[in-house]
Amino acid sequence: MHREIVDPNVGGATISPAEPVRVKERGTWSITYTSGSAGIAKGGSVRITIPHGFSIPQVKAFFDPGFTTVETDVPGLSLELKVVTDIFCRIDKEMGHSGAWGRNVFIFVKQGEMNEGDQFTLKYGNQDYYGGEPFMNNGSLARELSGLAEFTVAVDPDGTRSAPITGYRRIDKQPLLKIMAGVPVERIALINGIDDGSSSQDALLIHVDAFNNPARIERVECPVSRNDVVQGSINVGNKRLLTNPLPTLEHQAQLPVWWGDIHGHTMHSDGLGTNDEYLAFARDSSALDFSAITDHDDIGPRLLDEEWEGLKKSVQKWYEPGRFVTFLGHEYRNGKCDMNFYYPGSEGLLLRGTDGNFSDPAVISKKLRDIGGLIIPHMHFGADWSGFDQDIYRVMEVYSSHGSSEYKGCPREIPYLSKQIQKTSESNQTCYVHDILNAGYRLGFTAGSDTHSGRPGFSDWTRVCRTYFGGLTGVFAPELTREAIWNALKARRCFATTGNRSLVYFHVNGAIMGSEIQLKPGKTRKITLKCHGDGEIVHFTIFRSGEAWKHSDVGDAHLAVSLEDTMRSQDDWYYARITLSDGGMAWASPVWVGIAR
Numbered sequence: 001m002h003r004e005i006v007d008p009n010v011g012g013a014t015i016s017p018a019e020p021v022r023v024k025e026r027g028t029w030s031i032t033y034t035s036g037s038a039g040i041a042k043g044g045s046v047r048i049t050i051p052h053g054f055s056i057p058q059v060k061a062f063f064d065p066g067f068t069t070v071e072t073d074v075p076g077l078s079l080e081l082k083v084v085t086d087i088f089c090r091i092d093k094e095m096g097h098s099g100a101w102g103r104n105v106f107i108f109v110k111q112g113e114m115n116e117g118d119q120f121t122l123k124y125g126n127q128d129y130y131g132g133e134p135f136m137n138n139g140s141l142a143r144e145l146s147g148l149a150e151f152t153v154a155v156d157p158d159g160t161r162s163a164p165i166t167g168y169r170r171i172d173k174q175p176l177l178k179i180m181a182g183v184p185v186e187r188i189a190l191i192n193g194i195d196d197g198s199s200s201q202d203a204l205l206i207h208v209d210a211f212n213n214p215a216r217i218e219r220v221e222c223p224v225s226r227n228d229v230v231q232g233s234i235n236v237g238n239k240r241l242l243t244n245p246l247p248t249l250e251h252q253a254q255l256p257v258w259w260g261d262i263h264g265h266t267m268h269s270d271g272l273g274t275n276d277e278y279l280a281f282a283r284d285s286s287a288l289d290f291s292a293i294t295d296h297d298d299i300g301p302r303l304l305d306e307e308w309e310g311l312k313k314s315v316q317k318w319y320e321p322g323r324f325v326t327f328l329g330h331e332y333r334n335g336k337c338d339m340n341f342y343y344p345g346s347e348g349l350l351l352r353g354t355d356g357n358f359s360d361p362a363v364i365s366k367k368l369r370d371i372g373g374l375i376i377p378h379m380h381f382g383a384d385w386s387g388f389d390q391d392i393y394r395v396m397e398v399y400s401s402h403g404s405s406e407y408k409g410c411p412r413e414i415p416y417l418s419k420q421i422q423k424t425s426e427s428n429q430t431c432y433v434h435d436i437l438n439a440g441y442r443l444g445f446t447a448g449s450d451t452h453s454g455r456p457g458f459s460d461w462t463r464v465c466r467t468y469f470g471g472l473t474g475v476f477a478p479e480l481t482r483e484a485i486w487n488a489l490k491a492r493r494c495f496a497t498t499g500n501r502s503l504v505y506f507h508v509n510g511a512i513m514g515s516e517i518q519l520k521p522g523k524t525r526k527i528t529l530k531c532h533g534d535g536e537i538v539h540f541t542i543f544r545s546g547e548a549w550k551h552s553d554v555g556d557a558h559l560a561v562s563l564e565d566t567m568r569s570q571d572d573w574y575y576a577r578i579t580l581s582d583g584g585m586a587w588a589s590p591v592w593v594g595i596a597r
Contacts, residue, residue, distance in 0.1 A: 007169040010155035011036035015175035026139040031122045040114040043159030049102040049152040053143025072120035078111035100270035146181040146213040182209035189243045192287040244501035245532040255476035260290035261456040263448030269295035273454030275314035286457030290325035297352040308350040316346035338381030361387020379405035382431035399447040401467040407434040444492030444589030447471025469499040497586040500534040506588035513589040518596040521569040531559040536581040
């Protein structure tokens, strides 16, 4: 909807009460529209978007949440309400809207007309219709996500739908409602960067409400202790909080671990917030080391060339070697696949799936190969594997806020994965990681949030509702630069988590995760797994070519095991999954073992 023309002649709107409200607060909000100089003729209409997460607007049940009415004092003016609750994110010109940001209420002029200065008031969550008696369940609930909520207003003055994009023209100044976080119920302490050998580290203390909204964020000095890892503790009131573990200097002499979230959306596709707000949150509120914005190329509004240029500028602006790394990317979708494209710097091509030959996976692979890009399949839909090229397909997203695609029946399995109805390509009939690995594709693991709330690294919100907490990718790289992080991803020297910051070290015969090695038939394969959990480790599982080869309970925050696999005379792939007491997980990228002939 952000593509629609802004026209100062189509009027304005206000929201009342306009005072900030808390998450999940119940109320009635009146949106008063005042007609502009263009007026509204019979057959014309106004569209008002109720943001996702608020009670769904409805016009029939006055005793239920979201009951919506319209009132006017204009003589001879007759209005009709229509609610469209579809959540599709494409722009539908025939219907005059997209469901990317909310449910849409249409107010049609059935009789008479609106002249400049005429008004009507939409009462959303109307409690006056029947009353606010304690036995009633009416009114409307504010969403669980804090931040600014926009009730977008757009107008079709003459009913011809002649304006570009949707046929509607947006008013100049939109009604906004500030949603405040609730009372903090939990505190999360994070440290990032590397161990500098001092007795304390800077920590980020995040106070969150019951819906994971940051109510307050502060930087504090955190005393640390050293054993196998650096771990800090902060006393808050009468509670001692442990931070996530950092590798010690001894480990860092090998390769430090850096944390990132490289999958998320802004207002330029179907998310919230600007590019700068997104990257600022990643660095300053989530304590991430690297991040990327991956707005959809053609979902919701079409990603425009000028927006791509703006994204490139933001990516370069926020890149600060040694402190924060940014990558350029976008999410590509063509009806056959859903993949994120990335570039090693702040320059790259916007390859929209609806632009001519860019719907052909072979053409896409060649383009990315020629300019040194990477493709990371978003595994809630996956890749069109007919375009597979091992040089640009190096990793895949095993987990996001949608859930896990590890295998059918896995923990936190994406609920709709086995019922996927979007697949139209014979080469995209599965999105499960095990099936893809067994098919011979050698891909490591990443995880991201797929945030649509502008909260990379700290998100459990997609376009419509709350979800699982988003994932993180840990990479082993010698320094915090674009080149080093990029090379680590290309080498598959990375692991995925459900958002925790557990440190995972996985080797086969000394080869780090992501490696391919050759062994003689029958030669012993020595598998080593070490993990410093961001919480208590309940158990671990080591998978061998799709089977749960070894599984063991742990009951400690630290794990170190060495196992042998003997007498194997076939190619195999191995990886490890760690499970924490809160249900969180971490996945080491596979190591592939081939038989030397």
